[in-house]
Structures are given as C-alpha cells and as structure tokens.
Amino acid sequence: MPRLATSVLGSIALVLGLVACSPPTTETPPVDTDAHSAAPVPPAPSDRAANVVIPDGVIGTAELTSVSRDNTVSGTVVVTAGGGGFDVALKDFRSDVPGDVQLFFSPWSETTTCLADMYSFSFGNLSTDADQPGLSLGNRDSSRGDPSYFLTAVITANALSTTDPDGCVLTPRAVGTITWDVPDTRPGLLAVDTGARFGAGGATATATATATATATATADGAPLSYRAVAGDTLNDIADRFGITFDDLGFLNPLTSRQLQAGDDLNLRVALRGGGSVPPPWA
Known part of the structure; x- marks a missing residue:
C-alpha cells in the first residue's frame, strides 16, 4: 500500500x-x-x-540528473535571496515525463528512499520544456532566515504512483544536491x-x-x-x-x-x- x-x-x-x-x-x-x-x-x-541576514543574490544551485530509466529530465535549480524572501527558478528545464511534474525541496540526501514523500516543500505543478522563474520558497521568517537545511531538489511526476517499487507515493524522476553559499546566520x-x-x-x-x-x-x-x-x-x-x-x-x-x-x-x-x-x- x-x-x-x-x-x-x-x-x-x-x-x-x-x-x-x-x-x-x-x-x-x-x-x-x-x-x-x-x-x-x-x-x-x-x-x-x-x-546575520543572508545578502541578496544567488545563494544555492542544483543540477538535476534523471534517476528513472524511463524518463529524461534536466535543468538547473537556482535559489536567490531578495527583499523579504527566497525565490527559486528552473533554468534550461527539459522533461519528457508525461503530464505535469512537481518540484520539491527535501531535507534529505539524494539516496534517501521516498525523499519527496515527507517534510518536503512543494512548488506545485510545473509545465515541461520551459524555464520556470518566480517560484517562491517563502519569506525569510518561514525558514528563520536560512533555508540551507534543504539538501536536495527533486522532480516527481504529478500523478500519484501506485506501482513504485519502493512503495513511494511520489516517485523521484530527477534529483540534484543543492550547493548553498550562505553565511553563518x-x-x-x-x-x-x-x-x-x-x-x-x-x-x-x-x-x-x-x-x-x-x-x-x-x-x-x-x-x-x-x-x-x-x-x-x-x-x-x-x-x-x-x-x-x-x-x-x-x-x-x-x-x-x-x-x-x-x-x-x-x-x-x-x-x-x-x-x-x-x-x-x-
């Protein structure tokens, strides 16, 4: 189940x-x-x-790599600090996953089973084969001013899985470790x-x-x-x-x-x- x-x-x-x-x-x-x-x-x-307040500018990046043999997903996730919050963009994004996909940030490493199923931040449904600017990670207060506890960017299919071999609800189609450049806050x-x-x-x-x-x-x-x-x-x-x-x-x-x-x-x-x-x- x-x-x-x-x-x-x-x-x-x-x-x-x-x-x-x-x-x-x-x-x-x-x-x-x-x-x-x-x-x-x-x-x-x-x-x-x-x-310490994280200064405005790019503070994190992740290169997406496909983990499913059935699909090809690529792109770069860019996290930017600006004003009162943190924004996320998907650049050079390409996906042949049928239907819409979702982007998640997970606090666990790429090798974690079902890492998108719990304690993840969802950016909602995304269209494929296009850049995705203006995704919001929330205001600075929502993460106590430092979102660097998120470790992995995850792309999943929008449809819930019923046949995932690991029993996951959301099957990761691509993952990327987030590299942060933030001060000790x-x-x-x-x-x-x-x-x-x-x-x-x-x-x-x-x-x-x-x-x-x-x-x-x-x-x-x-x-x-x-x-x-x-x-x-x-x-x-x-x-x-x-x-x-x-x-x-x-x-x-x-x-x-x-x-x-x-x-x-x-x-x-x-x-x-x-x-x-x-x-x-x-």
Missing part, C-alpha cells in the same frame, strides 16, 4: 508549537543526576553576535545544559553517559539533542540551554506539531533539518 505524502503545497510547516507537553503527569519526571558543574556557562542570548549559537528545571525536566547526556541516556552529546559535553518530558515548555527548554525560543525553532525547522513528551529536539546547528530527523520510512 503506498504511503501517504505529507508535503505542504506552497508553504512550509516549520514553526515549533507553542503548547506545553501533554498530557500532564503526577509522576516525577526523570532527571539526569550526572554532575553538570564542569559544563561551560553559555553566553546570554543578548551577548551573542547579532543574527547565527554566529555563536551553542546550546549548553545549565541543569534541569521546572518546564525543562528531561535528561541530557554528558560524554561519559551511557548509550541509553535520553539525549546524546559530543566529546565536548555539549548536548546534541533533548528529549522532552511531560510538563515541558519550549520557552523553559530554550532557557535551560541558554538560547532563545527563536533559536530553538531555528534548530528544529521540521517540527510542526505540538510538543509532546518523548519528542527529541535538536540542539546543534550542524544537525539542523534532516540531520536530526530520521528520513521517511527509515
């Missing part, structure tokens, strides 16, 4: 929910008892360098655990913690992720790690549902997007 696609046409559901974890519990949430006194004190958000953004508190009582792991801990960490002790418990709020979680609520949304651009106990939140810039969320059908 083909799996259901959850792509959003013409918009990105990338904003973290504002609701505390539910349902509440009367049990004491598990809290890591490892000593955290050696952890560095994070700089106050107000002391960090100001967020959040210089100095580093989450440092300052200890569990009310509203942020989940456990974190240090470099010496066991592999079964509810969060993972790098050798420097800075956490990679945080697992929410009942009663958590996003504001309290952000405060615990010395970052702002908006920083937490920037680090988790694929999170669109309300926060629930057991959810994992990414805390590292390098793992933003598909680096912290398992690919579809993994």
